Amino acid sequence: MKIGELAQRAGVSVRALRYYEEQGLLSPERTPSGQRTYGEGTVEVVRLFQQFYAAGLSSRSIAALLPCVNNGRTTATQRRMLRTERDRLSDRVEEMTHTLHRLDQLITAADHRGGTTLSHAPMDETTTVAS
Amino acid sequence: MKIGELAQRAGVSVRALRYYEEQGLLSPERTPSGQRTYGEGTVEVVRLFQQFYAAGLSSRSIAALLPCVNNGRTTATQRRMLRTERDRLSDRVEEMTHTLHRLDQLITAADHRGGTTLSHAPMDETTTVAS
DNA sequence: CTAAAACCTCACGTTGACGTGAGGGTCAAG
């Protein structure tokens, strides 16, 4: 399939796909005239990239995980990197869960002592800021 | 305390503190000569900012949460924003947990069919990439 | 055969959270 179709099916922009290629994440075939052609599986691969990007991984990290993604045989080194990234992500999730609880504390605190103000309440934009 | 001490105690750069001020997150007092002075509590506040930034919140979002952080009375609108951010974060954590499991799948798959290669194994940098 | 749609390669623009000097005041120590 050509780049436009892949973009639509994977839910990314054409520019993004060219960028991924630039980063070494994709290596599409080319027609004699130079147009890129991708295999069917690439749709899912690109979706996975999106997940990884959303999780905060960089192009470099994703590139490092590629051999594992592509059904290729993997070296011990590659599997170690895979685990390293996993641990990094795991740590981030823990951190964010912590922050989430922190936010919950703030919420209950605000609800508890919060103003009697309702949705349509008058002005009370007390914007006191930490010194 | 002055900016250098705050920076060290909160674990951020001096530049970052000035930046936070630029973004409306901090409003330190000034000595007659113009130097910033912060209260003790600011150390913890800045650490909280770091947590929020690490969780992917923007300066704008953090600024929106400020009234709730500063012990100030909060309006219903502010509390709604607080909950909105909480939900956003919660969604992101869920997403990342998903991605984490995806990575775990990749790991077990790689371990299972992975090469018999050991740490000091020979060359096998099969870098096949999705077409 | 032609015109629109899709593709190509540069290559500069954008956004956020700072980094990094430039050039110049301020403050505790000796």
Place this chain on the structure above:
DNA sequence: CTTGACCCTCACGTCAACGTGAGGTTTTAG
């Protein structure tokens, strides 16, 4: 009263993951 450690305000640089034309070729529909 000077020196060095900090502080100040501009203001440009950085990095990642794309966005956005410019200018030109190729493919496809009628």
